[in-house]
Amino acid sequence: MDVVEIKNLSIRSAEGQLLVHDSSFSLESGKTHCLLGESGSGKTLTSKAILGMLPADLHMSGDILFRGQNLNLLSKKSWRQIRGKHIGTIFQHPEQALHPSIPIGRQFSDLMCSHLPISRYEAEKQAEKMLSRVLLKDTAQVMKSYSHELSGGMNQRVMIAMALLPKPEVVIADEPTSALDVTTQAEIISLLRHLIWDLKMSMLFITHDLLLSSYLADTIGVMRSGEIIEQGSTERILGRPEHEYTKQLCRYRSQRILSKGGNSPNAPSSTAL
């Protein structure tokens, strides 16, 4: 079953320039769909449209169906009830998404209490449990901290915990690791994959990184200049790309494989032990 269905989504700037052109795709229940594209391809705008967070000067047309309900017709207030509770979000810069002058724990309880009829005490207890699921140590200390006291990787773990805690049906993750170091990225991505599977959530994952899409996605849509030029199963898109652009991306990515047997034409062949 499709949880989210995007039909003929178009986004125009105030000057009438077409930023996203007639995009359609759907997100199956329990699956991960990846929007893959370079900067400026319109992938972030698409995700913002689904969240109802497009800048006010952009015009949007088309349908965004969440469990059959057209989000495009909702009032701001009812959209806010869906966002956070039913659709969780993880952004690239958690420092910007988290409040700088409210302790992490308080932000958790604000979020939970605005969506669910529970006490702050209960909300914070649940939050602490979730923080340990994203493999943060000393969760009591983290609950008392402000976001600027935590490292980038820790903030992103907090962000993931916050997005997943209300048990949303859908999580939208927009380049959640591209500002992190490679070692942290690897940890966070495998954690995210594990949690999404465990909680049986659907995820829309937005990235420019072909490796990440191969690791996480069930299906991939390749975006370029505001258009989805090709979409299908991960196996089909990465294994048998049809569009010239996708072929080029895959070819370049393959040249950069580090591990042994990667067939990298640039790499020296003397990697034997």
Next chain:
Amino acid sequence: MLQVQRLCKEINGRPILSDINFVIEDGGSLAIVGESGSGKSTLAQLIMALKQPTSGQVLFNERSLPRKGIKSYKEWYSDIQIVFQNTASTLNPAMSLYRCLEEPLINFTNLKRRERRDKILEYLNKVGLHRDLLKHRPGKLSGGQYQRACLAKALIISPKLLICDEIVASLDIVLQQQMIELLMSIQKERGLSLLFITHDLSLVPGLCADILVMKDGKKVEQFNTSALHNEEERDIYTITLLKSTESLETTWKQYATHDNKSTG
């Protein structure tokens, strides 16, 4: 030959770099690999004499870092040039691209107007930019074009050593690969020495002969690129870096087998 000897840098009593030693021979290439906060960009700034070291020294062909006087700085920069990641401040936004590229020629060479023009066209061609762009201001250029223009500006006075500080980190994969191939061909053709600073190990094979891994301002280890996979010799941190990328590559290799065959 660039010699970096026992180089240390402290800022407000906090060590940013401690005891860094390495040598790049003429025509040699070294990759500095490290995560954020490893001190790799500070190292580049020290070599470019943009900051003064707390102790230790940097020698290029036996000459030490310039400290004062325009002449000694000029001599240093005619040998060593740098391209930054955040290039938006490299080219003067009020000048045309032509004047941006002409500026180093006026400052560092005695070429006549026509010779300068030929040189600019030669280097523009080398980095794969169209000459129509010359009349535009740098703001008109796309990210990839801008980065190429910066490379042309650095190379146009024929330095002996080029420092690249994360120059492809903000580019997409197609442009990244083109940039790397461009560097490889220029290096081969000109015998240019290269100091390539990056957080991404996968950029290094084929480009640099040696790798120096840094962490928290210290050198972890230095080794020949071909020994990257030699796990018995490698430091545990280098292996962590390598495995971080490789763990994501496993699924890629399953899916993209067809693609590998066609390019391998």
